[in-house]
Amino acid sequence: MGAMIPGAGASTPVSRLGVALLNTWQELSASVEERLTAMSSSERGVFAAGAAERLMSWHEALPEEERAPFTISLRPLLNSVWEGSLGDSTAFTAVKRGVAEYMLSDYCHNDGQDGPEDADDNAAAATLYAAHAYLFECRDFAVWASRRAVDAVDEHLEHLAEQEEDLPDLDEATVAELQRQLRDLDLIANYSKDLRLASLGLPIDTSIRLRVELRAALSSRD
Helix, strand or coil, X not given: CCCCCCCCXXXXXXXXXXXXXXXXXXXXXXXXXXXXXXXXXXXXXXXXHHHHHHHHHHHHCCCHHHCCHHHHHCHHHHHHHHHHHCCCCCHHHHHHHHHHHHHCCCCCXXXXXXXXXXXXXXXXXXXXXXXXXXXXXXXXXXXXXXXHHHHHHHHHHHHHHHCCCCCCCHHHHHHHHHHHHHHHHHHHHCCHHHHCCHHHCCCHHHHHHHHHHHHHHHHCCC
16 A cells, blocks of 8 residues: 655645655554564564454444455454463464464465455454464564554545545554554553463463453554
């Protein structure tokens, strides 16, 4: 997704603002990726789960006829990702099974535009990235979940336009999303001591505390 930049030679205040916003969101995106690189794999997994949760909850709030069945079917997988990321090591099996079911389904294919597009929905893709981030502890999956949340900004604005609601500027909304992600990373960093051991399993009381203090905050769409 890119910002709209006025043509060469434009010198109006609007064009300068557009370029400034483009520079801002590109810098913010780079900052998110740098922070993710520096974090532990467990912290990245929690971040990816938060990004996926916000997209999933938005999708679930759509009118029933607009919801994608495949996306909705991934809710149990996302719940298992949360449980595992916050210290319940028994969730590993459920996440592994969920990813395997996707890999063996028609939604995982190399047919390009000739294949089903369901898994390319932002909420579905972010959920699958979060699951992979939990299982394989790779930085890239968390980065891709972040990018899906940014990609979804345009989709959200289109939906608001259909509801005839006042719309923020696309670039401003993109900046707001990335700023939200950085705030989420700040919050997660406060729990780094607990989360570094989460993949090995945490005491039940610690896991419950993390669910209360982290999952709710990271899931909020505000």
